[in-house]
Amino acid sequence: MEVENIILSDTVEPLTTGLGYNCSPCDIDWVQRAASCYLLSEKEKTWQESRDTCAAMSDSLVKTDTQEELVQSHLQSVPETRDLQAGRIRHGQQHFFRFWTGLNHDNDIRNWAWADGSAFSFQLFQVPGAAGCVYMQEGDIHMQSCTKWEVNICKKPARFGSN
Template sequence: MPVQQRKVKGTPSHINVIYQAKQDGPAADTAAAETPWRRPAIILMPLCLLLLILVIVMAQRVYHLTKKSEEQLEILEIENIVLSETLQQLTTGKEDNCSMCEVGWDQWGNRCYFFATSVKTWHRGLKACTSMSASLVKIETKKELEFLQRETSKHFYPRQRDRYYSPFWTGLTYDNNIGNWTWADGSRFSFQLFQVSGAKGCVYIQKEKFYPQSCAKRDLYICEKLAKFGGP
């Protein structure tokens, strides 16, 4: 009997110990398994946040540098435009103190142009230009053509309710001997510059266009000669 009492008294406490070990074992194992992963996560989170801040800061710096570069490029473009206009003024003689042409003549590039205010026949106009060491205008480039079209379009006067644009003789005339249009200096005309209809007479310019007519007609005329660069 004493031996049985020990077994009865000892059995519940032994069961409770085993039950409690089984109940606490998995939780303890889980906590022990999770602990090694929590520490790196806690360390990495601030690093990730720091990297994100650095990326934002660098993006802002790149944006500001790009914006600054665009502003500097715009300033350079404006300066180039100003320099180009200044150079054009110097080479075309638009400024009085830079012109190498005589009074009453307009300079464009390295040439001087005289827009007559009195009318003459084509041959008398050529003679008048020759007396001033010049010749009736000869158009050689598209730029020169545009310049003459622009300048002659400024010469007009009102007629009734419209404008009448003054015609100006050019140096272009039809040479019957060779059957082609030629300039006053004898060089041949290129139809790549502008078109002329017909095959006779002399050519005048009026409101940006060119027309042939009898050389005996009396019109204004344009003389042309080289500018005197380097002084008299």
């Protein structure tokens, strides 16, 4: 009986200490909104560097498919939003900042496209310009040179029913 208790204790301990199994639909430091997880970068980067950083984590720069997602997911009122200027975290406050989206003008196809290669629908919003990369600030869409430095938000699907 004592051996069984030790085995049971060894099995339960990782579950109660948070080690071992991850039951969260998002990784640590990621924020869940609906069926997606979002990660705000800590450093400013060019659009290409931002895209590569997200791709290295098997996700992509933030992309929106609907007006609802545009409003709800991208106006970041994250419970722990990083205050990038001061290098600290603001808890429970709404903090707006400029961030790259996955939308850029693809010179190969001579049209706007998302970083994942999917086509952009102008029914979602109008892009103010004819070339460059798109960033958002306070819910507004802006375009600028892709070589400028901004923070970025990576996006990936939330996990449900698996670790």
